Amino acid sequence: xxxxxxxxxxxxxxxxxxxxxxxxxxxxxxxxxxxxxxxxxxxxxxxxxxxxxxxxxxxxxxxxxxxxxxxxxxxxxxxxxxxxxxxxxxxxxxxxxxxxxxxxxxxxxxxxxxxxxxxxxxxxxxxxxxxxxxxxxxxxxxxxxxxxxxxxxxxxxxxxxxxxxxxxxxxxxxxxxxxxxxxxxxxxxxxxxxxxxxxxxxxxxxxxxxxxxxxxxxxxxxxxxxxxxxxxxxxxxxxxxxxxxxxxxxxxxxxxxxxxxxxxxxxxxxxxxxxxxxxxxxxxxxxxxxxxxxxxxxxxxxxxxxxxxxxxxxxxxxxxxxxxxxxxxxxxxxxxxxxxxxxxxxxxxxxxxxxxxxxxxxxxxxxxxxxxxxxxxxxxxxxxxxxxxxxxxxxxxxxxxxxxxxxxxxxxxxxxxxxxxxxxxxxxxxxxxxxxx
Amino acid sequence: xxxxxxxxxxxxxxxxxxxxxxxxxxxxxxxxxxxxxxxxxxxxxxxxxxxxxxxxxxxxxxxxxxxxxxxxxxxxxxxxxxxxxxxxxxxxxxxxxxxxxxxxxxxxxxxxxxxxxxxxxxxxxxxxxxxxxxxxxxxxxxxxxxxxxxxxxxxxxxxxxxxxxxxxxxxxxxxxx
Numbered sequence: 001x002x003x004x005x006x007x008x009x010x011x012x013x014x015x016x017x018x019x020x021x022x023x024x025x026x027x028x029x030x031x032x033x034x035x036x037x038x039x040x041x042x043x044x045x046x047x048x049x050x051x052x053x054x055x056x057x058x059x060x061x062x063x064x065x066x067x068x069x070x071x072x073x074x075x076x077x078x079x080x081x082x083x084x085x086x087x088x089x090x091x092x093x094x095x096x097x098x099x100x101x102x103x104x105x106x107x108x109x110x111x112x113x114x115x116x117x118x119x120x121x122x123x124x125x126x127x128x129x130x131x132x133x134x135x136x137x138x139x140x141x142x143x144x145x146x147x148x149x150x151x152x153x154x155x156x157x158x159x160x161x162x163x164x165x166x167x168x169x170x171x172x173x174x175x176x177x178x179x180x181x182x183x184x185x186x187x188x189x190x191x192x193x194x195x196x197x198x199x200x201x202x203x204x205x206x207x208x209x210x211x212x213x214x215x216x217x218x219x220x221x222x223x224x225x226x227x228x229x230x231x232x233x234x235x236x237x238x239x240x241x242x243x244x245x246x247x248x249x250x251x252x253x254x255x256x257x258x259x260x261x262x263x264x265x266x267x268x269x270x271x272x273x274x275x276x277x278x279x280x281x282x283x284x285x286x287x288x289x290x291x292x293x294x295x296x297x298x299x300x301x302x303x304x305x306x307x308x309x310x311x312x313x314x315x316x317x318x319x320x321x322x323x324x325x326x327x328x329x330x331x332x333x334x335x336x337x338x339x340x341x342x343x344x345x346x347x348x349x350x351x352x353x354x355x356x357x358x359x360x361x362x363x364x365x366x367x368x369x370x371x372x373x374x375x376x377x378x379x380x381x382x383x384x385x386x387x388x389x390x391x392x393x394x395x396x397x398x399x400x401x402x403x404x405x406x407x408x409x410x411x412x413x414x415x416x417x418x419x420x421x422x423x424x425x426x427x428x429x430x431x432x433x434x435x436x437x
Numbered sequence: 438x439x440x441x442x443x444x445x446x447x448x449x450x451x452x453x454x455x456x457x458x459x460x461x462x463x464x465x466x467x468x469x470x471x472x473x474x475x476x477x478x479x480x481x482x483x484x485x486x487x488x489x490x491x492x493x494x495x496x497x498x499x500x501x502x503x504x505x506x507x508x509x510x511x512x513x514x515x516x517x518x519x520x521x522x523x524x525x526x527x528x529x530x531x532x533x534x535x536x537x538x539x540x541x542x543x544x545x546x547x548x549x550x551x552x553x554x555x556x557x558x559x560x561x562x563x564x565x566x567x568x569x570x571x572x573x574x575x576x577x578x579x580x581x582x583x584x585x586x587x588x589x590x591x592x593x594x595x596x597x598x599x600x601x602x603x604x605x606x607x608x609x610x611x612x613x614x
Binding site: 014017078087089091092096100127129131136168171172186187204249250256320324328336337343344 | 459490503504507526527528559566568572576603605608612
């Protein structure tokens with residue numbers, strides 16, 4: 001495929017680039033901030049981001065500029081900007097790289113965003129396990145304060161912003177923006193019922209914007225090179241810009257790759273990630289993190305953009321692409337993911353809390369050769385009772401691995417039940433452990 | 438009464454609380470501070486934190502129990518956490534657990550008799566392209582083989598750390614000129 005320009009991974013791809021403030025400035029860093037502060041009215045920045053077509057890179061894909069514009073202009077404040085660095089969607093490891101290798105890119109994006117929406121206090125909510133990431137960010141923030149990019153009178157313009165790192169403590173659900181806000185308030189991370197939306201009642205019930213790391217890292221580039229330029233990259237108007245896709249599973253070259261949206265799964269799996277490990281045939285792939293429905297080899301020519309993946313029956317989600325080779329048991333794969341969802345269900349909504357446990361027990365039974373044919377109908381019924389019946393999108397996410405594997409691999413489920421064993425596993429199945437919370 | 442926090446830690450607390458418009462916002466950071474101090478979050482520490490933040494001890498406790506990373510009892514000096522989620526499982530979580538068992542003689546949930554290592558299986562740690570992997574205390578060890586796992590465990594046992602820990606993450610690594 002044609003070569004393309006790197007935006008977000010450009011600096012860190014230079015040999016010797018350390019991510020320090022000095023390195024970032026040498027690479028043109030903080031020029032966007034200087035162009036904006038005191039020179040462009042905040043509202044115009046929001047308009048620029050709207051025009052660029054930038055959509056959220058965390059999973060939901062909400063238009064970023066529109067999100068900013070929902071903050072009430074006449075609110076006395078305070079208002080908050082939160083960077084969602086919880087990166088917890090299985091299959092996703094891009095934000096970790098963006099933060100640890102080029103922290104100032106994201107911080108500059110945050111300062112510009114804070115200026116656009118009139119924020120004086122801002123937090124980076126980073127998942128607790130990323131201890132190194134938190135340290136890198138703390139060091140970068142100290143550098144930015146020292147250089148006058150943060151603090152009371154930024155670059156002598158009178159604009160003030162304080163920025164803090166706030167560590168999570170192990171909870172997938174805190175990547176959901178309202179659960180994140182609860183967690184930041186020192187509570188259990190239970191998603192809130194919406195409305196009201198965070199734009200009016202967010203952190204401490206004040207107007208709040210929550211944006212993903214990769215989303216914010218795009219902002220300086222849009223300011224430097226213009227909304228029209230950004231809107232011409234990828235597959236506009238709905239899918240502008242690049243994405244950092246995270247390749248995992250049975251490919252030769254797993255890792256993070258930044259490409260313009262609109263390349264196909266075939267290109268990213270076979271050209272960019274080097275194709276299948278051991279040259280086995282592709283069996284299935286997950287296109288956008290664990291919450292996205294499985295797709296099949298027949299979907300290889302689907303484009304990696306929001307609309308195309310949705311049309312194929314899944315979602316572009318967080319950009320985590322997990323590839324599975326022939327010989328991978330799909331019942332086992334679904335069971336593994338349901339173990340995750342069962343463990344991570346926050347417990348607020350009954351269909352999700354109880355349903356995830358039931359789903360896991362049934363999958364486990366089938367995988368261990370103790371399934372019954374009527375289990376398949378029960379799975380389908382349970383999934384139908386969870387979808388759309390929970391406060392947040394977790395309920396819809398947890399059923400995706402089951403509904404999609406049942407759709408494409410029903411024969412595999414039936415073989416497990418008929419033969420009373422996993423047709424792919426040569427070893428006896430491990431002991432059947434009961435599921436409990 | 439003696440405090441669960443050292444004097445140096447106590448001096449940091451007002452600055453942490455000041456970062457938040459409402460005191461309770463400082464709860465997770467103070468729990469982290471308690472765990473740094475003692476290796477786990479004791480009920481005494483929870484009561485002290487409740488006092489600092491004008492909360493009741495149950496309000497602190499209900500928050501502590503929601504999150505997986507706060508230990509409510511002392512564990513081994515080195516906490517090995519192996520990612521069990523699908524992306525790592527596809528490339529060898531089971532192998533890694535076997536290597537650790539062969540080396541240390543412990544299974545998930547167990548601690549070595551010398552109290553040095555505790556083994557846990559955890560959900561996705563954001564290392565999906567570089568599995569199988571484990572986190573030992575603060576550090577990530579990725580793309581593990583049996584030899585590499587043995588070396589990491591030897592080094593950690595002897596020196597508390599290992600140079601094979603992942604630094605600022607990038608994968609694939611940029612080409613060197």
